Amino acid sequence: MKLFSQNLATFVLLIHNAFSTCAISSDISIATQQRLSVIVGSTTGATSIASWLSTLGPNGQWPDSEINYTSGCDALAASWPAQSHWSRINTFAAAWHGGLKNAAQYVGNSTLRSSISSAMMFWFSNDFTDPACLDSGGTALCPCGTPGLWDTNWDSNIILIPGWVGQVCLLLGESLTEDESAGCQRMTSRSYATFLTGINGVGSITGANTMDIASIGIDLGLSTENATLVSDAYTRIHEELTVKNELMADGIRGDGSFGQHAGLLYNGNYGSANDVYDVELAAAGTIYQASGASRSAFISLIQGNQWMIFKNTITNVLHWDFSVLGRIISLPVADDQATENLKTNLTQMQVIGQLWDSPEITNAFNTLSMNSTTANIGSFNGNRMFYANDYMVHRGPGYVTTLKMFSDRTSNTECLNSQNPYGFHLSDGTTYTYVNGDEYEDIFPAWDWNLIPGITVDYAATPLACATTRVTGTQSFVGGASNGSIGVAAMRYENPSTRSLNWRKAWFFVDDIQFVMISGITSTTTAPVFSVLEQRRQDGPVFINGVESGSGNFSAVSSLWHGGIGYAFNASDSSTSLSVSLKSNVTGSWQTISTSSKPPVSVDLFAAWLHHIDLASSISYTIFPATTPTSFQQRLATSEFNIIEDNGTTSALLAANIKIAMIVFWQSSGGSVTIPSSAPAYAPVTVSATGGSILIVDLVTWNVTTADPTQSLASLTVTFSLGNGSLPLGWDSSSRAVNITTEFPTGGVAGSSVQQLVFQ
Incomplete structure (x- = not known):
């Protein structure tokens, strides 16, 4: 307790120094200007400024029809809509500061500045005063009905809103009034103080959370000209920006994957590296810039990330593989989350590569910037096993295939903030194959969560619910070997929830052919056991044994083709049958799988699976991605x-x-x-x-x-x-x-x- 008190006193002194006047060092000055450039460069919404100004009320609040200010226990726990209040202020502040594209007329504009002040003071005057609401909202410490603008999700109170506040206050600089400055410092400093006090329900602050909170400290330190605080924040970032070797560790792993929430693969959300670009561009050429192990770890992350990216050739947008998005798979593209695009500024990647003289980062930028007519952006071919997170990627001409497994060293997925309640099977050997890149986009409210592509499942035998979604595997024999071109993955599976299903599956990735073997299946339920070949958007006709076909159950099947992917089977094997489902206008509500308010989807779905009639029999099949019906038959004939x-x-x-x-x-x-x-x-x-x-x-x-x-x-x-x-x-x-x-x-x-x- 004494040590805690001493540390607290030291920390309070550190924060106190942020409010004191000190000489601006050249490094602080450089970092401030560079940070301002980053903030302005990432700001959007300039064309909406006039409209937002016209609807801002005299009390500094926008109409409820524009922004949902619902707070406390009734507020959404994820993507708190009230944040739009601060995102608008950020756009105003960037325009007033200068440099925002299409907003030159607002630079130094007094009317705009007055509106900024009004909107800021609305929030500051309605800020929660009970400190327990920071991370204990909805509990006895901060019960429902406690006054103030707060959310039950601590992330909103500690990271989301203070992140906007820090940026706005830095943009406004010396124009801040005493009351504005006090509000800025109160909200950002209590966020940064969680490094010492901790966060209720969070074991320790790690991974992306460290980056986010430290970034808030940097903005606070720069705006108050406190070199000590800035140095402390960058030290925390660079200590986190190292390879983490512990099992289920949060942060960058030795294979270039990124873990968050203890054992979950999250390169596409928490590991997207945006915070790193922001803070390192600000630190360039100063004493705060990364060096040594931090740079090496970050380069490893960038090299890993590029394997996990595909292109939607219909929309011309780059996306993360759905297996590296965790629970975010449950959100639509229109929700401006990690499913929409990479959420990565490639220009920032390019600049960091140049500043660090890193050929690895520069090569990643060049790859992701190439034109591509297929899902495989940059024609980036080969095989890579991410052994720390039970994940393999195989890329070839015209396609990207990913395989997600889990073991007793990792977890399958998570349901958090009502997102992803049915995702229990998302790591049961889930195999996504991208050819056009639109195969799975925005289909998840409508698809069958018991028919996830690539899995072997005792259909509907495991109840799917948020409270029971996340599990850690029971088996250690899960992994893969890769020589960079050829990969072999293997998974010994036991349903960790019911213990009712067991199997062993091996995937062989050789050139542009994938071979799958399944053996050792046992089941203690009466549910049918299926091995799912695919579930995706329909894309044209289905051919079975070379003949166009529709939905149905088929035996003695030698081949199946749909949507650029062919499958070959042993027609003489009577231990399995093939089922094909073609459904039109399948509807699904985003509200059933997430907090999104977007309207329902309606999609045409294709699904195909093998029914294991005789569980004792081992089976195999071959996959030929990026084929036409004709080229599939040709490759099938020459396969050896x-x-x-x-x-x-x-x-x-x-x-x-x-x-x-x-x-x-x-x-x-x-x-x-x-x-x-x-x-x-x-x-x-x-x-x-x-x-x-x-x-x-x-x-x-x-x-x-x-x-x-x-x-x-x-x-x-x-x-x-x-x-x-x-x-x-x-x-x-x-x-x-x-x-x-x-x-x-x-x-x-x-x-x-x-x-x-x-x-x-």
């Missing part, structure tokens, strides 16, 4: 995938045309599998491993890529033994049995792939 083994012990596939073997050993003891010879004269090769693992073996160069999905093995020994016959191509040893031992990475890079040559 041979199943070596497909059961609950081993899943192994041979890509005969490129001589690549891919193996998943499911057992903790490892396993053994024999790869047939590529020609009659050559000896077959038996591959044995001492532990559960994933291997990609090049049978020409004998380069082996290995990964430990459990992230628990220290090492793995793999033995290659020849059968009868002559030495295979590239076998550079007189011995017919060769061992290699791989030392697996640990800590924050556990689960990453290791490449090793059999013959050194």
